[in-house]
Amino acid sequence: MTRHVRTAIFPVAGLGTRFLPATKATPKELLPVLDTPLIQYAVDEARHAGIERMIFVSHPSKAAIERHVMEDARLTRELRARGKENAAEALSEAALCPIEDDVRFVMQNEPKGLGHAVGCAKDHVLPGPVAVILPDDLILGPVGCLTEMVKAYEAGKAGHLVATMEVSEDRVHRYGVLSVTGKDGPIVLADGMVEKPKAEDAPSRQAVVGRYILDASIFEALETQTSGAGGEIQLTDAIARGATSLGLGGFQFSGTRFDCGSKAGMLEATLELAMEDPDCLAVLKERGLVEQRPAVAA
Ligand code: UTP
Numbered sequence: 001m002t003r004h005v006r007t008a009i010f011p012v013a014g015l016g017t018r019f020l021p022a023t024k025a026t027p028k029e030l031l032p033v034l035d036t037p038l039i040q041y042a043v044d045e046a047r048h049a050g051i052e053r054m055i056f057v058s059h060p061s062k063a064a065i066e067r068h069v070m071e072d073a074r075l076t077r078e079l080r081a082r083g084k085e086n087a088a089e090a091l092s093e094a095a096l097c098p099i100e101d102d103v104r105f106v107m108q109n110e111p112k113g114l115g116h117a118v119g120c121a122k123d124h125v126l127p128g129p130v131a132v133i134l135p136d137d138l139i140l141g142p143v144g145c146l147t148e149m150v151k152a153y154e155a156g157k158a159g160h161l162v163a164t165m166e167v168s169e170d171r172v173h174r175y176g177v178l179s180v181t182g183k184d185g186p187i188v189l190a191d192g193m194v195e196k197p198k199a200e201d202a203p204s205r206q207a208v209v210g211r212y213i214l215d216a217s218i219f220e221a222l223e224t225q226t227s228g229a230g231g232e233i234q235l236t237d238a239i240a241r242g243a244t245s246l247g248l249g250g251f252q253f254s255g256t257r258f259d260c261g262s263k264a265g266m267l268e269a270t271l272e273l274a275m276e277d278p279d280c281l282a283v284l285k286e287r288g289l290v291e292q293r294p295a296v297a298a
Helices: 038-048 060-069 073-081 085-094 114-119 145-155 169-174 218-223 235-241 263-274 278-286
Strands: 007-011 053-058 102-107 130-133 137-140 160-166 176-184 187-195 206-214 248-252 256-259
Touching (some): 038 085, 038 137, 053 060, 073 085, 137 206, 145 160, 176 248, 187 206, 206 248, 263 278
Parallel strands (some): 007 130
Antiparallel strands (some): 176 206
């Protein structure tokens, strides 16, 4: 059985309630960190990881996501006609092309949970394991998280590999948490996972964040998955069911993860990237939010 990861699924059909009213008319996945929407970071990460087919599981009310990720020939022409060659070039490089790229949009008409959203992609995936990327988990670092995970997955044995990070005890209730049995380099071995446990019931402090590489049997597991926490079909529950037979690993990625589905996480990500932008950095310095270094005498 191949361990080559060819497909990435982007579940983008959720309601984004934590970010209302911003998400009333604008999909959460299009909220920007500085000038780049979250979905763009996710698409770039998948591209760098060598993904061949991208499947967006969206909702009819969120058509703007498709408008953003796909190329807009009219807009690029218009920019070129106005002499804005650089902007046109940047837009067309970032966008997906309906002819050259293998892209599909599938609708999840009712947001019944992340597991249900992933299941909607079943008939569209290429053979082999699939990657799942949650765009509201932004992971920044010198190497893309999915690139690292694909490498680790292809070299390893676990059927399901999920991105994990250690969180403090008072935060475990916000995450899926691994039931840890051992360690193998950057991979935490586990025999199960629990969605949003109370601190006292949490099997460990290894929290799962929004990157997964899943054995193709996940689709069968999802078909028979009953609703779990919050009345939703949970991806976590379907992963946990295959943990012992397929093997489950938690990959400790090297980058920094920002929970951009929350205001605080979005602010943190924005500040992080603002430090790399000279104009924004000047504002942060003026406001005393970062240290003003004394000018070095010539
Ligand atoms: P979240 O639970 O973070 O997103 O799901 P949400 O439900 O939209 O946000 P809140 O909690 O109400 O604020 C993570 C990802 O899974 C997608 C979301 O769009 C997001 O990208 N999702 C979630 C679906 O595609 N379908 C669902 O039924 C639920």
